[in-house]
Amino acid sequence: MARPIWTGNLTFGLLNxxxxxxxxxxxxxxxxxxxxxxxxxxxxxxxxxxxxxxxxPWKEIVKAFEYKKGNYVVLxxxxxxxxxxENRESVEVEAFVNAEHIGAEYFEKPYILVPGKKAExxxxxxxxxxKRTRKAGIARVVIRTRxxxxxxxxxxxxxxxxxxxxxxxxxxxxxYAIPKEAFKxxxxxxxxxxxxxxxxxxxxxxxxxxxxxxxFRDRLKKVIEKRMKTKGALxxxxxxxxxxxxDTTNVVDFMALLKKSIDTKQRTPAKxxxxxxxxxxxxxxxxxxxxxxxxxxxxxx
Numbered sequence: 001m002a003r004p005i006w007t008g009n010l011t012f013g014l015l016n017x018x019x020x021x022x023x024x025x026x027x028x029x030x031x032x033x034x035x036x037x038x039x040x041x042x043x044x045x046x047x048x049x050x051x052x053x054x055x056x057p058w059k060e061i062v063k064a065f066e067y068k069k070g071n072y073v074v075l076x077x078x079x080x081x082x083x084x085x086e087n088r089e090s091v092e093v094e095a096f097v098n099a100e101h102i103g104a105e106y107f108e109k110p111y112i113l114v115p116g117k118k119a120e121x122x123x124x125x126x127x128x129x130x131k132r133t134r135k136a137g138i139a140r141v142v143i144r145t146r147x148x149x150x151x152x153x154x155x156x157x158x159x160x161x162x163x164x165x166x167x168x169x170x171x172x173x174x175x176y177a178i179p180k181e182a183f184k185x186x187x188x189x190x191x192x193x194x195x196x197x198x199x200x201x202x203x204x205x206x207x208x209x210x211x212x213x214x215x216f217r218d219r220l221k222k223v224i225e226k227r228m229k230t231k232g233a234l235x236x237x238x239x240x241x242x243x244x245x246x247d248t249t250n251v252v253d254f255m256a257l258l259k260k261s262i263d264t265k266q267r268t269p270a271k272x273x274x275x276x277x278x279x280x281x282x283x284x285x286x287x288x289x290x291x292x293x294x295x296x297x298x299x300x301x
Contacts, residue, residue, distance in 0.1 A: 008089030013261025017123050018116030030220055080145055093137035109163040130154045
């Protein structure tokens with residue numbers, strides 16, 4: 001059974017929904033091992049010191065950034081940790097936007113959010129609200145040591161978290177020679193457009209992803225199976241299992257926290273670009289303490 005990448009909380013406003021972050025894709029590539037053609041022995045990649053030619057053990061390897069040709073600054077593990085967000089086990093929704101306004105080029109990698117025990121109510125509440133409003137939650141999430149931008153969206157009965165690319169990671173189409181004049185400038189007639197529309201209409205159907213398969217992989221498998229009859233068998237490699245984490249529970253008064261969140265957002269101006277994260281966390285922490293003092297956190301019915 002698949003193991004969670006981490007177990008933490010999905011937060012929006014003052015509501016916390018315990019979730020597990022699970023992989024949303026399954027690798028289907030065929031992996032090959034490099035062999036020496038002379039004796040068919042596996043070829044190893046070794047970490048070698050460029051000066052001495054000796055192999056370097058993992059414990060002696062450090063990370064460094066080349067700030068100028070041939071000049072490096074060495075980073076300690078603590079340096080990398082300090083750059084990451086403190087919210088290592090949470091999906092913190094910072095805003096909600098119209099899902100249809102997010103360009104496809106921003107989406108990168110899917111994950112599935114699975115609710116923890118007794119967290120179904122908060123999970124379904126967010127899922128159904130996103131469906132009704134056609135919104136997507138824009139959040140930040142730390143996976144391993146890197147912080148990502150992500151979108152939280154409903155998909156049938158599940159909440160899907162899709163890692164996103166930042167604006168600076170995308171190439172502006174204006175950097176290329178893209179035709180920008182009106183279609184008539186390229187001698188395209190209305191009749192040609194009409195015929196093209198008819199062609200597209202005749203080829204239009206319902207999106208059925210099951211009909212599209214990796215045919216190259218299937219053909220390559222047949223080639224491998226044929227070669228196995230004369231060249232031997234394949235070897236299998238067992239992947240190490242991730243550590244198990246215990247499920248968490250979530251017992252809250254949703255109506256009270258929703259009202260408190262709305263009141264807080266109405267009193268507090270929207271966060272501007274460049275606002276420091278600590279300020280936002282302090283605001284939420286203060287709001288949570290206030291909610292606790294006023295008796296809003298009590299067992300959900």
